[in-house]
Amino acid sequence: MTLWSDLSTGQRIKSMRGKDTTQARLAEMTGLALITVQKAEQDRALTLPTLLAISNALDTQPGVLLGHQEPEQQLHKADRAMMRALSRAVHDxxxxILPHTDEEPPTCExxxxxxxGCWELYWAGRYDAAGAMVGPLLSSAAARLHAQPVGVQAEAAGLLSDAYRIAAYTANLLGARDLAYAAIGxxxxxxxxxxxxLRVALVGSGRAWVYLRDARLPEALALAEKAANxxxxxxxxxxxxxxTVYGSxxxxxxxxxxxxxxxxxxxxFLSQSNATGARMGEEVRAHGxxxxxxxxxxxxxxxxxxxxxTGKALTLIKSIHDVGPLTEAAQNRYAMDKAMALADAKLWDDSLDTLEKTLRAAPDWARHQALPxxxxxxxxxxxxxxxxRVAKLISPRGGYAAGFLPATEKTAL
Structure with a gap:
């Protein structure tokens, strides 16, 4: 498999530019001459001012284009712009640093x-839309908290905490680990x-998820268990x-x-989870x-x-007949787990059928996932x-795209 560091700088620029942005459009975005952009992608010439202009236009870091660091899970340009705006909102x-306006901030209601609305977008797998919405929400919630009289700030504080948690979840899922740590903090x-x-526990569980994706497993388990207890x-x-909160x-x-x-x-933990679910009798949404x-x-x-x-997983799969009550993202994740169980059982074609169906039904969700x-x-x-067919459906973020396929499959596609 071709690694990001194995590509030339010109190839990395072309990859980050993507199919939706032509060389001519990149020249317009940077203020550079078209021939300058062309030479950069051909590795014929790349000055520091040109590198900085291109990296800024593509919403990435110069080190990414030079191969010193991996791109954030091959985010699309729109995703990178969204993440930059979200980062500013979190840190500001x-x-x-609040919005400069004479208008009254939104009410708590x-x-x-x-x-x-942000949570609905997130659980529908529309992470780009959720991230774009939560940035302005953070500013509005912070302004409302600032405007609240001392002694009646609890509700506004809770809403601002929720907004930070959504920002942390979005950043964590899209691979921006430093931003995820900051937002959850x-x-x-x-x-x-x-x-x-309940909110404090939810934040603790959110931090445990950041730890999990950062391979800090013992700390993740200790924090998750404490939050539940x-x-x-x-x-x-x-x-x-x-x-609902306890069960999750x-x-x-x-x-x-x-x-x-x-x-x-x-x-x-599964025993406690099953007991809680049985006690509830139905799916309930609360606190995101x-x-x-x-x-x-x-x-x-x-x-x-x-x-x-694998045997237990397949037995459970046979008992599941309706996943309609789940969120779209949860349904898609279950499909991935099912496909993995089938693959482990060497039911190759059944696994690929399940994977292909999900990739076709939820392409926006799938491009943010590594499991496919x-x-x-x-x-x-x-x-x-x-x-x-499946390889064609998996986005660059999943690792299968032009230049990122196993050598045995490159020519086939």
Whole structure:
């Protein structure tokens, strides 16, 4: 497989430019002559001013174009622009830099509706749209908190914490780990001001997710378990909201334990998850999360796959008949776990069929995922025709695109 560092600077510029931006358009965006852009992509000449102009126009760092660092999971140019704006919003609001306007900031009711809208976009797998919306939301929520009289700031603080958490989730998923750490840290500080135990626990679980994707597994497990224990409710008196937040926490703790190969801890958390889901009887959305009996069993599939328990995963799959109550993103993730279980069972064609169906149904979601590539690598012994079709559907971010295919498949595509 061709690595980013193996490409020439010109090839990296062309890759980051993408198909939607022509050389002529890049010249307009940078103010450079077309011949200068052409020479840069042909590795014939590249001065420092030209490098800086091109990297700025492509919303990336000069080091990325020079091959010193990987691009952020092969983000599209629009994604990179969104992430830059989101980063500014996170850091500016945390520093107390608020919008300069004489207008009254949105009410808490209006902000609550906006937070809900952001979560809807996020759980639909529209991460670019969620990120674009949460940037302005952060500024508005920070302005509302600043305008609130002392003593009545809890609600506004909670909403600002929610906005930071969405920003952290979006950044974490798109590979901007430093921004994810910053945003989740700010979310924690503001959640403490909100005096809301559920929000504090949700932020703790969010930080555990950042740790998980940063391979800090022991710390992720400790934090996830603490967050769940801090809000463990009495089943006899717990509200649906409390059960939803708690159930999602123990489920995530099971995920982390499975990534560590700790079968005993994972099984214990899964038992709590299943009990919570059974108590609820249906899926419930609250505080930007969703949980219920369907969530419990579908996520158990992925957990058993991670533990290498393919038989258990396949048995669970046979028991699942309707994933409609789940969010779109959760449905897609379950499909990936199912495809992986089928691949582990050497049911190559069935695995590729499941993968291809999901990639075609949710291309925007899929381009932000690495798992499709992992599955495609695993099913190399499957139908060549199917594998080629799937490879064409997997975005550069997943690793399969022109220049990023295994050598055996480059000519085929």
């Amino acid at each position: 609001t945390a520093a107390g 209006e902000l609550h509706a906006a937070v809900t 700010h979310a924690h500080v503001v959640a403490e001001r909100a005096s809301d135990d 801090d809000i463990e409710p009495r089943f006899s008196t717990a509200t649906p909201v409390q059960l 926490h123990v489920n995530f703790a099971a995920v982390v334990a499975s990534r560590m190969g700790n079968e005993v801890r994972a099984a214990d 999360t969703l949980f219920g009996p369907v969530s419990a069993v579908t996520q158990a599939v992925g957990i058993n796959v991670a533990l290498g328990q 590539r992992v599955i495609a690598d695993k099913v190399g012994a499957a139908s060549t025709a199917k594998l080629r």
